[in-house]
Each structure stands twice: as C-alpha cells, then as structure tokens.
Amino acid sequence: MVDWPGAKKKRVMTVLSVSGLTHDYGEVVALQDLALEVPNGVTGLVGANGAGKTTLLRLMLGLLHPISGSMQVLGHDPQTDPLTVRSQIGYMPEGDCLPKDQTAADFVSYAAQLAGIPAREAKRRSSETLFLVGLEEERFRFLGDFSTGMQQRVKLAQAIVHDPDLLLLDEPASGLDPEGRVQMLALIKRLAAFDVSVIVSSHVLTDIEQTCDWVVMLDAGRLLRSGPLQGFEKLGTVLVEVLERPEEVASRIRAQGLEVVVDGRRLMVGPGDDSIEPMVVAAAAETGAGLVRMVRGSASLEDLFMTKEPAP
C-alpha cells in the first residue's frame, strides 16, 4: 500500500498565513486586502453574515481563487497545491452535507476513505469517531432518521475521522438547542486537547468566547481584529468617578483617541489597553477634577465587535 507523499503530517506553528488577500463575487467584495496570521490552537472566526467567513474557509480549501494576495495553510499554498492542503484538513460545512439514505457508520467510513484512509481502517475509525461524538448507539441508523443535533455530530465526525491537522468548522452549533450547543462546544474544546488546530467560524460571539484562544474578527470583508482572546479581554473599559468637571476630563481623554461616555460624575472610558489608567490620572490631575475611583471591567467580544474599529 503506497502512502501518498502529500499526506505527510507535519507540525506547524502557524496554521494560516494571509497577505493582501482580496476576493469578490462580481460586484460584491467578499474579502478586501486581508492580512493575518493564525497560530496553532482553537481560533474563532467571527463576523456578521456576509462578513467573508465562509469565503475565507473556501479559499483555504482551494475551492475559490483570490483576485490578489497570497495564502499559506499549514505551510502550503491552497491555490497551487489544493490536494495536499485538503488531505490535512477536516471541514464541517455549515449547510446540510449528509446523504439521508446512508447509515452514520457507512457515511463516516466513506468520508475517511475519501481522505485516503484504507477501507478496513476507515471502518474502525468510523466506529471510534462516532463513539467520540456520542453516537455509538445510533451509528447503524440511517442519517435521514437523525435529529438536527445528531446530524451536527455526524458532520463533526466526518470532519475528524481522518485525523486532520487542521479542522475548519463552519457554524458548528447552528440549529442546536442550548444543551446541544454546550455539548458541541465541549467536543470542540476536547479536540483541541488532542493537538488538532481548529478554526471555528461563527456569528455567535459567546460560543467563540467559550471555546477559542485566538480570535479573528471580520466585517464586510475587512479585518477588524486578530489576536489572542486574552488580549481582547485586556481591552476592557475603565469606569472612572471624579469629584467635579467630568466633561473636561472626558474631552482630554477623547483627545487621546479613546471613547468616553459621561454619566453624571461617572465616565466609561475605552475599550482600550492598560494605558487608559495613566491617561485618566493625568487628565484628572491637569483639570483638577479630583479622582474618586477607577475600576477596570472586561469587554465582551460583542462590545469589541460593535465598536468596529479596524485592526491597527
């Protein structure tokens, strides 16, 4: 049995590297001059519908060709070497992708064989993977008889059955009830523990917050932010209370480029990094406002996304 050289697994530190990437569908620009790097681990790809998330995933698979720019996935260019890239990727599409007239065991085994796993091993891995996603009892049932939650699990199983280096999950919790959503996110976290890098596309920001350690934010095809989730959490807001002249303090802080919302003697400053605090102290001292207290709060991804500030 000859091993296909393109399928050799290799560890890389950067799973995705993009530079100047632009893609459009006629007059609709899907991605514009995108530049980012995504490291190993679980990455959230967030953005509203139409932000360009699915386009980016399809470009990574070599299914679309960009107008300009370059991209490396696991160290390979998907435009020139799509089969090598795809042999190392597992993809869970957002939409329906299951043949309803096949059993879960047969379909997942087939998905493994499509990735080049020999038939006997594919059957074994199919059984193990369905066990992993919690469908061991149902694996010989036809997919047409499955609930939405069970179908999502089968979609995940077909994506991981061939032990990919990188997993692309497009809205994995879509259509799931709250319990199913929690279970799906737990499964994704569990995969990360097995050294499988994951890129999760979602417009549900709380899912990303619970699951990911790196976040890429897209808006209308442009990059808003890309960085570690911990870094985003640091970009919190600071609640400030002064004795007097809150508007003067606010205008001095705004002059530094930060957002300030004034509510009586209280000011909400940010979001921003830990340079906010010295700035507030200086502004209070210069205006003689009298600083009563200053408390940092963490911003949710939603807060950050809603500011829609482009990445520096």
Next chain:
Amino acid sequence: MTDQVIYDRGYRTYDGPRLGPGGARRAVYKDGVRRVLGLGRKARLKVFPWSLIAIALIAAAVFIGIHWAIGNIEESLREGAPTYGDLFDFYSGISLLFIALAGPQLLIPDRTKGVLSVYFSRPLTVDGYLTAKIGAFATVVGAFYLVPQVILHLGLAVIATEGFLPYLGGNLDILWKVPVTTLAFIALHGAVVFALSSVIDRTGIAAASFLGTLFAGGAIAGRVAEAAFPGARFASLLALDHHPRIIRDHLLGDTIAYAPEVAGFEVWASVLVIVGLVAVAAVFIRARYRRLA
C-alpha cells in the same frame, strides 16, 4: 476485589498509510456502484435495480432454453431463435429503465444533499470525482448488459452439438462484438443521462427526462426527416437512441432499419454522433461541476 479502570476511547491519531487522490477516487467509485445497486441502503432502494437485473438474467436463461428445446443451435438459428443481438433488443427497454435509475442516483443526491462540500474538502478534484462516477456507471450498466450475454454465450456453448470449446472457438468474434455494442449503448445513454442529471435536482424528473429525450427524439426526428425541405434528413440523427442500435445491428446482424439508416446514413454517422455527444456532454458536465465545487 480487582482494580477496575474505565478507559476513555477518546480521539485516536492516525499514523497509517494515506492513499491520497487515488484512494479518494476509488472510494467514490465503490460508493457509486453500491449506490446504484442499493447496497447499504434501505430495502426499498434495492427492489428496483435487482428486479431489473433478475429480468435480464431470466431473459438470457429463456433464450438458452429456446435453443435447447429446438435441440440444434444451427437449426434454431435458421428457425429464427433469438441470439446475441436479439438479447440486446429484448432488454433494451429494461436497460433504459436501469440507466434512468443509475445516472440520477449517481449525481443528484450528492448535489442536492450538499455532499459535494464533503467531497471537495478532500483530496479529490472535480475531474477525479466525475471520472469515478462515470467508472461506477460504466461498471454497473456494463455488467447489466454483459452478464446476461456471457450467460447466453456460455449456455449456448454448453448445449452446442459440436461441444463447449469448439463452439467458443467458432464464435470468437462475439468476444469483441458484444463489448463494443455495449460500449455504444453505455456511451450514448450515459452522456444523455449524466448531462440531464447534472442540471435536474429531482431523480424522478431526471429519469423521466432521460426517457422522454430518447423517445420523443426518435419520434420527432422520424417525422422531420420525412419532411420535404433541404437537409431534412439530418434531423434523423436526432433519434439518439437509434445510433447504438444501428451499431448493434451492424455488428450482430440487421433487424430493422432505423431513422438515420432510412435517411441514408451509414453506421459511421452513428459512431460520430455518439462520439460527438459524449464530447459535448463531458465538456458541459465538467463546466457545471467546476462551478459547483
């Protein structure tokens, strides 16, 4: 009391061989064969294909029985007992039904159920996918045509008065004439049914469209070809289903004159029509699937 440990089967990495695009194509091919025959599917999906296969096999057995009842193959042929060409003719109707089932089953569910997104996230190209599907179609439909012919050939050899091997030795031409005839049927019908199945989203409608194209094409072409205007005879070439039958009759013995023959076309015109139709269908289907991928 023994120490008991619960093992988590968990996620297992895989370090074994990976067969790449070749393995992916083989998987699509095997799945295609199984899908057409209803293997691994619900029982109702097995009924139709296996019923048609049974009818084709029974027809071959009946043909052998007729020759055996007459007692002498040379005599039975003189008396007009059916043979290879007639067997093609006999099951041409059920073969059309079989193809009308197989073609749509191979292409449509993958497309309408979104399974293409799984295929093309694997090391598989559009050309690899279509080649494997065509291979599965050719294998199953080819077997549908050839297996009864092989049974007929071996059956006639068994009952031949000159003996088994002398009969086979005296009829070596059957070994290429029957496969070439089969190829003509598979190529023409495959081109039509695949082209229709690549654009129609319901298997039943695709099957009906396939049958309608062949039957209506034959009827319309015959009428137009008889019209009195210059070049009207070329309309007879639109009787698509007649072309493999003309090749069959040319190789295995004439039965009736088909529309293109009536219009004065030789067998080579039918060969060209089939080759041209296959080429056009291949370009069309490939372009269609490259857009879908």
